Amino acid sequence: xxxxxxxxxxxxxxxxxxxxxxxxxxxxxxxxxxxxxxxxxxxxxxxxxxxxxxxxxxxxxxxxxxxxxxxxxxxxxxxxxxxxxxxxxxxxxxxxxxxxxxxxxxxxxxxxxxxxxxxxxxxxxxxxxxxxxxxxxxxxxxxxxxxxxxxxxxxxxxxxxxxxxxxxxxxxxxxxxxxxxxxxxxxxxxxxxxxxxxxxxxxxxxxxxxxxxxxxxxxxxxxxxxxxxxxxxxxxxxxxxxxxxxxxxxxxxxxxxxxxxxxxxxxxxxxxxxxxxxxxxxxxxxxxxxxxxxxxxxxxxxxxxxxxxxxxxxxxxxxxxxxxxxxxxxxxxxxxxxxxxxxxxxxxxxxxxxxxxxxxxxxxxxxxxxxxxxxxxxxxxxxxxxxxxxxxxxxxxxxxxxxxxxxxxxxxxxxxxxxxxxxxxxxxxxxxxxxxxxxxxxxxxxxxxxxxxxxxxxxxxxxxxxxxxxxxxxxxxxxxxxxxxxxxxxxxxxxxxxxxxxxxxxxxxxxxxxxxxxxxxxxxxxxxxxxxxxxxxxxxxxxxxxxxxxxxxxxxxxxxxxxxxxxxxxxxxxxxxxxxxxxxxxxxxxxxxxxxxxxxxxxxxxxxxxxxxxxxxxxxxxxxxxxxxxxxxxxxxxxxxxxxxxxxxxxxxxxxxxxxxxxxxxxxxxxxxxxxxxxxxxxxxxxxxxxxxx
Numbered sequence: 001x002x003x004x005x006x007x008x009x010x011x012x013x014x015x016x017x018x019x020x021x022x023x024x025x026x027x028x029x030x031x032x033x034x035x036x037x038x039x040x041x042x043x044x045x046x047x048x049x050x051x052x053x054x055x056x057x058x059x060x061x062x063x064x065x066x067x068x069x070x071x072x073x074x075x076x077x078x079x080x081x082x083x084x085x086x087x088x089x090x091x092x093x094x095x096x097x098x099x100x101x102x103x104x105x106x107x108x109x110x111x112x113x114x115x116x117x118x119x120x121x122x123x124x125x126x127x128x129x130x131x132x133x134x135x136x137x138x139x140x141x142x143x144x145x146x147x148x149x150x151x152x153x154x155x156x157x158x159x160x161x162x163x164x165x166x167x168x169x170x171x172x173x174x175x176x177x178x179x180x181x182x183x184x185x186x187x188x189x190x191x192x193x194x195x196x197x198x199x200x201x202x203x204x205x206x207x208x209x210x211x212x213x214x215x216x217x218x219x220x221x222x223x224x225x226x227x228x229x230x231x232x233x234x235x236x237x238x239x240x241x242x243x244x245x246x247x248x249x250x251x252x253x254x255x256x257x258x259x260x261x262x263x264x265x266x267x268x269x270x271x272x273x274x275x276x277x278x279x280x281x282x283x284x285x286x287x288x289x290x291x292x293x294x295x296x297x298x299x300x301x302x303x304x305x306x307x308x309x310x311x312x313x314x315x316x317x318x319x320x321x322x323x324x325x326x327x328x329x330x331x332x333x334x335x336x337x338x339x340x341x342x343x344x345x346x347x348x349x350x351x352x353x354x355x356x357x358x359x360x361x362x363x364x365x366x367x368x369x370x371x372x373x374x375x376x377x378x379x380x381x382x383x384x385x386x387x388x389x390x391x392x393x394x395x396x397x398x399x400x401x402x403x404x405x406x407x408x409x410x411x412x413x414x415x416x417x418x419x420x421x422x423x424x425x426x427x428x429x430x431x432x433x434x435x436x437x438x439x440x441x442x443x444x445x446x447x448x449x450x451x452x453x454x455x456x457x458x459x460x461x462x463x464x465x466x467x468x469x470x471x472x473x474x475x476x477x478x479x480x481x482x483x484x485x486x487x488x489x490x491x492x493x494x495x496x497x498x499x500x501x502x503x504x505x506x507x508x509x510x511x512x513x514x515x516x517x518x519x520x521x522x523x524x525x526x527x528x529x530x531x532x533x534x535x536x537x538x539x540x541x542x543x544x545x546x547x548x549x550x551x552x553x554x555x556x557x558x559x560x561x562x563x564x565x566x567x568x569x570x571x572x573x574x575x576x577x578x579x580x581x582x583x584x585x586x587x588x589x590x591x592x593x594x595x596x597x598x599x600x601x602x603x604x605x606x607x608x609x610x611x612x613x614x615x616x617x618x619x620x621x622x623x624x625x626x627x628x629x630x631x632x633x634x635x636x637x638x639x640x641x642x643x644x645x646x647x648x649x650x651x652x653x654x655x656x657x658x659x660x661x662x663x664x665x666x667x668x669x670x671x672x673x674x675x676x677x678x679x680x681x682x683x684x685x686x687x688x689x690x691x692x693x694x
Contacts, residue, residue, distance in 0.1 A: 279369025306330030542583030
């Protein structure tokens with residue numbers, strides 16, 4: 001099984017949305033004869049973008065998997081989303097990769113999304129390469145993009161191939177290792193022929209080869225010495241040292257090509273199988289022993305106990321749940337009992353499968369490095385560690401991106417509310433960046449995600465997979481109410497006489513403001529026997545039941561203390577109900593006199609934007625009553641830290657997108673509450689009164 005792992009290459013394609021990752025993956029499948037025609041994203045014939053939501057939008061929404069054989073090596077292809085709405089999936093999928101190829105558009109610049117996915121690959125400490133795509137397009141410039149990539153990531157890119165010609169004159173590539181030129185036909189067939197390097201490219205090719213050798217020899221001191229002394233370095237030495245440098249991460253290989261024309265792809269494929277690492281070439285994984293908490297190194301060996309990390313879950317209403325995982329050690333066969341260490345449970349599965357685009361195929365066994373799936377296991381979800389029951393360990397899983405936009409979800413058809421909640425819970429298992437909660441005040445289901453498209457695609461999936469249609473409503477801002485001054489000796493008498501037994505209760509309260517975050521306190525300070533002590537719980541209950549409905553706009557009341565110090569009772573007419581009503585009414589009366597105010601939630605924003613739009617974003621934050629707390633430079637981007645009222649940023653994901661042309665990203669989390677300015681409070685109170693009338 002280790003022999004098989006040696007032949008395995010797990011390669012993830014990463015990059016900004018629209019850079020052509022899926023097209024590169026499609027060209028590899030076609031060249032390996034897995035498909036009979038070149039799959040295209042634009043016409044919906046892709047083996048990787050097959051979900052209806054992906055075909056409609058022409059983008060990858062979910063990571064997809066396929067495999068092929070090339071030169072006696074087995075390549076597992078991981079095609080990842082590049083749109084910021086869906087890059088949590090990319091972050092999780094990179095846990096299964098042993099190397100990543102960043103696909104960059106030759107007609108564009110490096111986007112914020114590109115930087116984010118590069119950062120994920122860095123965090124996983126996997127070797128990386130760069131494929132500069134679309135060299136055939138108008139305004140394409142391989143060398144400008146190479147420079148842009150180097151400046152953005154602070155790396156020395158090492159071109160392995162350079163383009164022959166550019167834009168419509170792009171005809172092929174020069175391989176700088178072999179010093180050979182390859183001319184491609186432009187029909188997508190991948191047909192190429194080896195030709196002499198053209199005289200007008202000879203000098204340029206030699207110059208780039210020299211730069212490549214300079215970068216490569218840095219990975220080997222002895223070779224470096226040889227090179228500096230002017231000795232000739234053999235092609236074999238270059239190839240071997242290149243492999244070492246790539247695997248150490250000191251050499252970042254760069255390729256030129258056009259995925260849709262299937263040009264320059266063969267050179268990338270050769271490099272993947274020759275220079276990128278197999279699972280056996282990767283460092284041991286760090287795990288934690290369940291019983292002792294000690295860290296252990298898990299070697300990628302077939303002889304070690306079985307262990308794996310689940311990095312993706314697919315929810316299917318018919319086939320059930322499908323869990324995809326990468327085996328880190330050991331052998332797995334069908335009809336085996338596996339432990340889910342972090343959940344203290346065990347499950348037996350009947351079928352082991354490999355993923356082939358939208359299909360799955362049963363297999364007899366799998367070993368280290370294999371990316372496989374099992375279906376219909378209830379307990380298992382994304383981020384879980386699977387292991388042998390005799391060797392309980394856990395791997396650390398990636399974290400999902402924070403949710404930045406929320407909507408209240410309403411059923412289009414009455415009576416389907418319960419189905420909405422259960423179906424959304426299933427989709428949240430599939431997508432860890434999706435959050436499903438409830439608004440405490442209105443009981444509405446709140447759906448939160450990483451962007452507008454993320455939420456919309458989720459609703460489309462909800463309708464397609466589970467037959468539930470929903471409407472999205474703005475989220476109700478969770479305002480609070482509090483008081484600013486103490487009021488003493490507030491008296492309320494509840495008296496009702498209407499034949500038969502009456503109702504009587506009188507309570508005397510003092511109310512005091514408390515510091516922020518203290519909530520509510522009740523102080524029973526009765527002396528004497530004016531109020532029998534058995535009525536105290538009723539008084540407290542009357543106050544408790546009023547806390548959720550403030551006197552200004554009906555929002556919960558917080559940060560105050562009630563001191564119940566006196567009252568009166570009647571031996572016949574007093575009851576728990578009477579004291580409950582009296583307490584509720586006395587509280588309202590006291591609050592009205594205690595200078596009540598509205599509080600609004602303030603969120604903490606961290607916004608990453610390119611330098612050139614920073615002024616616009618700052619100006620916009622000021623117009624939203626935001627406070628900028630600081631700024632940090634990161635490459636060509638600025639990270640702005642600010643606090644803004646939640647009411648001002650309910651749809652900030654959409655606004656930032658249009659302000660920055662899709663180049664800005666942000667995270668948002670609750671910070672604290674602050675008093676609402678008087679003129680704003682009047683509007684909120686008026687709106688609440690209008691809503692009540694309705």
